[in-house]
Amino acid sequence: MGDAEIIPIGTRGRPGRGTGKQPSSAARGLAGGSKPAKPRAATRKARPAPEPAAVEEPVETVEVPEVPEVVEAAERPPVTTVDRGPLAGIPAADWLSAFQHAALEVFGDQWEPQLARFLAFLRRRVTGDYAVDEYGFDQEITERFFMAALRPIAERWFRIEVRGIENIPTEGGALVVSNHSGTVPVDGLMTMVSVHDQTGRFLRPLGADLVFRLPVVSALARKSGATLACTEDAERMLSGGELVGVWPEGFKGIGKPYSERYKLQRFGRGGFVSAALRTGVPIVPLSVVGAEEIYPLVGNVPSLARLLGVPYIPITPLFPLLGPLGLVPLPSKWLLEFGEPIRTDEYDRGAADDPMLVFNVTDQVRETIQQTLYSLLMKRESVFR
């Protein structure tokens, strides 16, 4: 490769348009004192040039990060550089300080014990040395991973405001009954995070059949403490003293069109009330405002939904129009209000088998949530504030 192809790049700091020709007189005038030099061309090669004589001027191998301003190119002596491996030349001390800085950045001042703890955590995960409860709830990964990932969304994106948290008993079983909205059950996740952050208790959601039929979702749901919404599991959890969350509207609630926002749908068959009556735990009504606006559901593709075996295929103003970007929820302002607990331990035994009573209590819960929704909507300044 004696005669390398000469590719002129740039103007080498001189006025002109980089054509290698004499700059125009206007450009010369603008450049002030600089003298017009005879046209030069830079050669750009990976290796040191074999023969400086082949090209009529000093060859520079250009290393991108270290390129200085080439203003006085004419006076520079010939320079050659040695090609290095990408990692070979970085001294160990640099690695060390970079690593320490990274550790400091991630773990703060006490990074050494923190890092040791983090490593121990990783090892526990890798060797399976952790415990899950009988529903498959993995407290460690929920606290350290799921909650940590969801917390910024709850606090920064939706700016969740929680009211009436004192209505959640500090111990013992209780049933949190909430309205359901938002096309994707984000409200459940946000409620879980808020309840855990405010009370330190884990809200154990009851999920629909579909949740446990879907791959990945089912594994995540079990790990984060959910179980199937059936009488057996609900009663087992409640009598085990857990704080159980239930969304009795189900898919009717999250899949309702935007025009019907904040209108409660039918509350199932009231199975949650009979579970609470049987176990004698209080029912805490929860009203969530803000979740309706995250994905305003304006359309549905029922035929595709039937084909895929899901309750609906949502069409929102941004999805599927913007593709994956349309999956970003709108940053509405959320208000969560926990209402006064409804006691169920005052009813006598067998109350759960009295359908009239069950319907009455169901209606009472539903009315409470609906009224609280209206009053919260009045208090809210706008959707996004």
Next chain:
Amino acid sequence: MGSAGSVVLVTGVSRDLGRKFARSVAADPAVDRVIGVDVVPPRGDLGDVSFVRADIRNPVIAKVIAKEDVDTVVHMSVISTPGSAGGRNSMKELNVIGTMQLLAACQKAPGLRNLVVKSTTTMYGASSRDPAMFTEDMEPRRAPRSGYAKDVAEIEGYVRGFARRRSDVRVATIRAANVIGPYVSSPITSYFRLPVIPTVLGFDARLQFLHEQDLLEVLRQAVTRDVAGTFNVAGDGILMLSQAVRRLQRPTVPMPGILVGNLGSVLRSARLADFSPEQLAFLTYGRGVDTTRMREVLGFEPSYSTAEAFADFASTLTPTGGRADRALAGVERQLTTSPAVLSGGDHG
């Protein structure tokens, strides 16, 4: 029944668990004599147990019961794998027809006082609509249509029918969770003995195990104590499949359920592991059983929890994976020994 002179007949002694149980019950002071019955002689040492070669699918078994004056029958001849019986048809015949014949013989035996049947929690099935923990009163969400689970469901049906007809006989059915132990050979142990373990992508099954010693002990208690009814028996606690595999330190290959099923039939034809459809469902959705009745009515407390039983099983296996843990252990060692001279390349 702790009365002296108790004569126990144990079916299915040719297989390991049956033989071990026959020996352990023979050592019980309340039991006078133990008769082991099977079509083929047992491979191991039967000890004090007298072996009678008889087929339970054959009315001969009635003569054995009458002649030996048996007052307790322990039915352990329910097999879970078609492989050992030589095909699904003979497996079904052995399980279902064998039980029918045995129960018919029992019904005609006036001296019979106790019947203990070793059943399994497989009969609850495994599906996405299952409750987290099955109690003894719950039915499977979907009636099993084939295989072992269907056999067990039919067997339990016959046992219930027998209990109705012979109300003077105490009937105890032990629904054991997956039995595991260093010497147990079953579909689930051969699955975990695979060097690379295929799992179902996106699902993590909840598993419960029962140590083989606990199974022998609970059956012995069911023979000697005066308790009747159906009992779920499992070790305490739950292991997730992913967790169990990590504890084994074996690599996994997650793949869609259909592929695992196909791989299973390949493995079955290679006689490496047995992947029946119900096994695949079990490894997808898992199953948990409630053991309150075992504690409160039967008064049995397993000596091994699920995790301990699995650890005992795992101690006999050599890890084929575990590289991630070794790497982390290396990093940890370096951190603790010389925190000042952190070497390069750590990416904890």
